[in-house]
Structures are given as structure tokens and as C-alpha cells.
Amino acid sequence: MATLHFVIGGARSGKSAFAEGLALEKAGANPITYVATAEIFDDEMAERVALHQQRRGPNWHLVEAPVNLAGAIASADTPNSVLLIDCLSVWVTNLLVKDMDIDAASANLLAALQQASGTIVLVASETGLGIVPDNRLSRRFRDANGRLNQALAADAHEVFFVVAGIASKIKSSA
Numbered sequence: 001m002a003t004l005h006f007v008i009g010g011a012r013s014g015k016s017a018f019a020e021g022l023a024l025e026k027a028g029a030n031p032i033t034y035v036a037t038a039e040i041f042d043d044e045m046a047e048r049v050a051l052h053q054q055r056r057g058p059n060w061h062l063v064e065a066p067v068n069l070a071g072a073i074a075s076a077d078t079p080n081s082v083l084l085i086d087c088l089s090v091w092v093t094n095l096l097v098k099d100m101d102i103d104a105a106s107a108n109l110l111a112a113l114q115q116a117s118g119t120i121v122l123v124a125s126e127t128g129l130g131i132v133p134d135n136r137l138s139r140r141f142r143d144a145n146g147r148l149n150q151a152l153a154a155d156a157h158e159v160f161f162v163v164a165g166i167a168s169k170i171k172s173s174a
Contacts (some may be wrong), residue, residue: 001117002114002117002118002157003118003157004120005111005156005160006158006160007160007167008123008125008149008160008162010103010129011164014166015164016052018167019086019123022160023082026082026119029080030080030082031060031082032061033082033083034061035064035076035083035085035086036049036062036063036086037063037085037088037090038090060084063075065091069105069108073085073112073120074116076118077120079118079121084120085120085123087123088124088148089127092144095144109148110151122146126149126151126161128145132135144152158171158172159171
């Protein structure tokens with residue numbers, strides 16, 4: 001199984017920047033594949049993606065996987081690979097919006113992670129700390145995201161919680 005590092009935090013908490021640094025640390029001289037789940041639908045999202053790209057620089061290989069994340073992992077994984085998957089919560093949103101089977105997709109993702117052999121850094125938003133959402137779609141998202149986060153944290157070798165740009169290790173298998 002791959003070595004899994006799970007980075008979780010709130011919106012704009014600094015989790016992506018922390019995860020990028022962690023991926024660089026784990027990669028050493030090996031290349032890094034950035035697996036992006038976001039789709040650009042408006043100017044605001046285009047600006048966010050551009051900021052992420054500038055921060056990473058040109059040496060990162062990009063794979064776009066807004067829906068088929070398990071396939072992207074299977075294609076990019078090698079024993080020496082380092083993959084950074086950002087963001088699983090966006091991926092869950094993509095599945096919801098496309099009215100796809102989230103349970104089946106999540107099971108496929110977890111199986112792909114168990115079959116992988118490299119190092120994988122996973123990023124997700126923590127959405128369970130706030131109030132109960134007032135509409136069905138938002139509750140479905142919160143619940144699906146929470147279930148996936150729990151499964152990932154259970155399988156991960158390390159889990160980091162990022163608040164205000166500060167990462168705290170909350171799980172270590174060592």
C-alpha cells in the first residue's frame with residue numbers, strides 16, 4: 001500500500017500550501033504529480049488555480065481528475081512516485097453536482113489508494129465543525145465529505161490538521 005499523508009483543514013486554512021511543502025519533502029529528487037480535482041467554471045476559480053500553479057512552479061506534472069480519481073491514481077502511481085491530490089472535498093462536490101454514486105466512487109478511490117505503491121499526499125476540507133446546513137444538498141455534501149475524511153484518516157499513515165497556516169500532526173503511525 002502507498003504511504004498516505006492526509007492534510008485536512010478549513011477553507012483558506014493553508015492546507016494546500018502545507019501539503020505542497022510536504023510533497024516536496026517526501027519527493028526528494030523524484031518528480032511530483034499534482035492531481036487536480038477542480039474544474040474552472042468562473043473567473044474566481046481561474047484565479048485560485050493560477051495562484052496554486054504559480055506557487056508550485058513548472059516542475060510539477062499536472063493530471064486533471066475532476067471525477068475519475070481512482071483512474072488517475074492508477075495511471076500516475078509508481079513505487080517512487082509522489083502524488084498530491086487536491087482537493088477531495090472538491091471531488092465530492094463534483095460527484096454530487098453530476099449526480100454520481102458517491103459511495104461507489106469513494107470505494108473505488110479507497111481501493112486505488114490501497115493498491116498504490118508510491119507516496120500520496122491527500123488534501124480535504126473539514127466541513128463538520130460548523131452548524132448543520134439548512135438544505136438537503138449541503139447536508140449530503142457534509143455527510144459524504146465527512147465519511148470520506150474518516151475513511152482516509154483511518155488508512156493514512158499521518159494526518160495533519162491545518163488552522164491559520166499552522167499544521168498539527170494529529171496521527172502518526174510511527
